[in-house]
Amino acid sequence: MKTLIFCLLFLVCANVGFAQTISPDDTKLAQEKLVAEQLRWLANSDAKPEERAAQFLKLGLWNELNQLLSSTRKTDALLTVEAEYLIVMNEFKKAESIVYELIRRNRRNNKAVALQADLLTQAWRLTEAESVCNGALNSAPNNIPLLYQLGKIKLLQKEYSTVIAIAQKIKEADPANSLGYLLEADAWFWDQKPEKAEEPLLKSLELDPFNADARFSYGYAIWRRVDATQLMDMAAQWTLALKINPLHYLTHWHWGNGHTQLTYADYARPDDEEVRKALLPAEELIRQNNVSQALAFANGIKALYPASVL
Numbered sequence: 001m002k003t004l005i006f007c008l009l010f011l012v013c014a015n016v017g018f019a020q021t022i023s024p025d026d027t028k029l030a031q032e033k034l035v036a037e038q039l040r041w042l043a044n045s046d047a048k049p050e051e052r053a054a055q056f057l058k059l060g061l062w063n064e065l066n067q068l069l070s071s072t073r074k075t076d077a078l079l080t081v082e083a084e085y086l087i088v089m090n091e092f093k094k095a096e097s098i099v100y101e102l103i104r105r106n107r108r109n110n111k112a113v114a115l116q117a118d119l120l121t122q123a124w125r126l127t128e129a130e131s132v133c134n135g136a137l138n139s140a141p142n143n144i145p146l147l148y149q150l151g152k153i154k155l156l157q158k159e160y161s162t163v164i165a166i167a168q169k170i171k172e173a174d175p176a177n178s179l180g181y182l183l184e185a186d187a188w189f190w191d192q193k194p195e196k197a198e199e200p201l202l203k204s205l206e207l208d209p210f211n212a213d214a215r216f217s218y219g220y221a222i223w224r225r226v227d228a229t230q231l232m233d234m235a236a237q238w239t240l241a242l243k244i245n246p247l248h249y250l251t252h253w254h255w256g257n258g259h260t261q262l263t264y265a266d267y268a269r270p271d272d273e274e275v276r277k278a279l280l281p282a283e284e285l286i287r288q289n290n291v292s293q294a295l296a297f298a299n300g301i302k303a304l305y306p307a308s309v310l
Contacts (some may be wrong), residue, residue, distance in 0.1 A: 024218055027236040034059065034210055034243060050077035057085050058210060060244050076102055080111050088247060092119060110136050114145035121153055129153050142173040144180075151183040155190055162186040167200075173303035178208035185217055194224040212245035220254070228263055235261035265308040275301065275310045 016237030022030050041047070041055040042064065047074045056065035062085070068081050079098050086095035096119050102112035113136045120129035133150040137143065151166040164187050181204035188197035198221050206212045212294030222230050241251045269275075278301045285294035302308070 022206070022209045024202050024209070025233065027233075027240050029241065030209045031240055034240075037210070050075060050081065053078055053081040055079055057088070058244075060246065063245070076105065076109065076112075080109075080115070083112070083115050086121070087115065087118060088245065090247075092122060095119060108139070110140050110143045111145055114143075114149045117146070117149045117153070121149070123154070124207045126153055126156055130157075142169070144170055144177055145175060147173070148179045148183060151187075155186055158190070160187045160191040163190075176207060176212065178204040178211060181207070182211065182214050182217070185214075185221075189217065189220070194221055197221055210244050212241040212248045212251070215241035215244065216248060216251045216254075219251075223259060225232075231261035231263070269308055271305060271308065272310060275305050278304070279310065 022033060023228055024030075037055075038059050040050060041059065041280065042061065044052065049068060053065055053068055056062070056068065065081075065085060069078070069085075072078060073095050074082065076182060079102055083095045083098040083102070086092075086098070095115070099112050099115045099119060102109050103116060106112075113132060117129040117132040120126075120132060130150065130153050133146050133153065137146050137150070140146065146172050147166055151170075154160075154162045154166065164184060167184035168185065169178045170177060170183065174180075181200040183199040185201035186199075188194065197217070201214060201218050201221060204211065205218060208214065215237050219241065222234040222237065238251045239294045241248050279298060282294045282297045282301070285291075285297060
């Protein structure tokens with residue numbers, strides 16, 4: 001029995017140490033740990049439904065979350081997770097109905113109040129959202145979901161020094177919470193000081209390697225280094241962000257608008273020089289402002305070299 005207990009304690013300690021030693025740059029290890037955490041929570045049928053639902057949402061297990069929500073009596077805590085999920089899915093009206101019902105039942109449900117402020121922020125009703133946060137913070141000044149939401153509102157209002165102060169308050173309230181560091185990093189990014197964002201961002205990912213916002217931001221920080229040799233690292237961070245949150249808006253927005261790890265080397269062909277020479281008359285037509293003729297000529301060359309990106 002003593003041997004068994006020792007082995008269990010060793011595995012628990014090893015698991016904790018493993019989580020703490022994931023380098024933010026080691027996306028392969030983070031992905032392996034993500035899969036391990038997903039499997040652990042899928043198998044953990046003894047945990048409370050509210051705990052499993054929260055972890056399913058956090059770890060990207062959305063099909064399993066839907067099944068759990070549809071098959072379990074919904075407590076207030078479970079409804080709160082459902083509202084969070086609906087916000088992630090951009091189902092704002094459905095989320096709003098749940099959030100306002102939760103607040104009607106208990107006006108001191110600060111998690112629901114923070115979600116109410118989030119919904120108001122999504123609707124760009126920033127003054128109302130700020131008022132909701134401040135009203136709840138009067139009686140719960142160290143509530144982290146409320147502080148974090150207030151910080152996001154202040155970001156949109158471009159009050160960066162205030163955001164830094166709120167981030168510091170979160171860190172003082174709970175040094176092990178990643179959100180204070182993430183909020184600080186966002187403030188530096190928005191204030192066009194990306195070099196100051198990396199340190200708190202790395203700390204945020206060390207504390208919580210499965211935050212899609214932090215993964216996106218670190219990928220963005222890598223891109224801001226303007227070093228093409230690191231673009232694969234950027235892509236790895238963004239790929240992980242989408243494994244955690246398949247609908248992560250900023251990641252989709254940046255990739256959809258042309259941010260890429262690919263360079264011309266990924267498209268180069270042996271006939272490139274030949275194609276360049278063939279396109280020279282089109283260049284001359286452009287210089288003469290004969291754009292339509294230039295396009296027609298270029299399309300003719302394209303028909304001759306259909307595989308050329310040029």
